[in-house]
Amino acid sequence: MSAQLSGSQLRVITMKAAEFIAPAVAEYAAAHTTPPDALLAELAEETRRLMGDRSTMQIAPEQGTLLTLLVQISGARLAVEVGTFTGYSSICIARGLPADGRLIACDVSEEWTDVARRYWAKAGLGGRVELRLGPAADTLRAMPPDEHVDFAFIDADKAGYPVYYEEVLTRLRPGGLIAVDNTLQHGAITDPAAGGNVPVMREFNDLVARDDRVTSVLLPVADGLTLVRKN
Numbered sequence: 001m002s003a004q005l006s007g008s009q010l011r012v013i014t015m016k017a018a019e020f021i022a023p024a025v026a027e028y029a030a031a032h033t034t035p036p037d038a039l040l041a042e043l044a045e046e047t048r049r050l051m052g053d054r055s056t057m058q059i060a061p062e063q064g065t066l067l068t069l070l071v072q073i074s075g076a077r078l079a080v081e082v083g084t085f086t087g088y089s090s091i092c093i094a095r096g097l098p099a100d101g102r103l104i105a106c107d108v109s110e111e112w113t114d115v116a117r118r119y120w121a122k123a124g125l126g127g128r129v130e131l132r133l134g135p136a137a138d139t140l141r142a143m144p145p146d147e148h149v150d151f152a153f154i155d156a157d158k159a160g161y162p163v164y165y166e167e168v169l170t171r172l173r174p175g176g177l178i179a180v181d182n183t184l185q186h187g188a189i190t191d192p193a194a195g196g197n198v199p200v201m202r203e204f205n206d207l208v209a210r211d212d213r214v215t216s217v218l219l220p221v222a223d224g225l226t227l228v229r230k231n
C-alpha cells in the first residue's frame, strides 16, 4: 500500500513535522514512518493545486498513518469525523475499519467534500463513508444518544471543539477513542499573548486534562494530536 514519495512530498511531511522538533530529526522520523500510498499522495497534490494555502488544513501524512493504525488496533466499527475537507483523514480512518464498518463524515462545505466523495469512490470506500452536510453540532445531536461510537476524529472549527467533544463523548462506548487535531497551535499554545484560536484551544486542552471521565495524552505529532480514551 505504500508508495515512494517524491522530494516535494517528503518536504511537505518534513515542514509540518518540523514545528516541534529539529528538522533533521523530523526528516528521519518521516523516513521511518509508513508513507501515504499513491492515492493519498494524489489527493494531497490535487488539494494543493485546487485549494492553495487552504490545503494546509489537511492533516500531515504521518497523522494519516497514525489514524489508520489507531482505528485498526482499536477494532472500531463505527467512526465519526468532524471536519472532512477534501477527504484525506476520512480515507485514513475508513481504511482502518472492517469491510462492514462505517464512517460518518461531518462537514459544512459541499464544494470541499465533493473532492472527498471523488476520492472515496476511487479508494473503493464509497460504501463505507456517509457524508452528513451541515453544522457538526446539529449532526452529532441528531445521532442516537446511546454509546455506540467506537472512534472519533475532531478537526473542524476550533471554537466548536468543546461541543463536539461533549456530544461525541456522550455517544462513545467505554474504551472508545477520540483523536483531536491542532491542540498545540503551531507551538503558540504556551504563549499567553497569542490570539486567534490559541486561547480557545488552551481552554479546550484544560477541559480535557481535568476530565475524569477519560484518560488522555497530548502528542506533539504535526500540530498536536490529543488522544482521549473514555474510561
Ligand SMILES: C[S@@+](CC[C@H](N)C(=O)[O-])C[C@H]1O[C@@H](n2cnc3c(N)ncnc32)[C@H](O)[C@@H]1O
Binding pocket: 057, 058, 059, 082, 083, 084, 085, 086, 087, 088, 089, 090, 106, 107, 108, 109, 112, 134, 135, 136, 137, 155, 156, 157, 160
Ligand atoms: C481543518 S479542515 C479538516 C481537514 C481534514 N480533516 C483533512 O484531513 O483534510 C476543517 C473542516 O471543518 C469544516 N467545518 C468548519 N466548521 C464546521 C462546522 N461548524 N461543522 C462541520 N464542519 C465544519 C470545514 O468546512 C473544513 O472542511
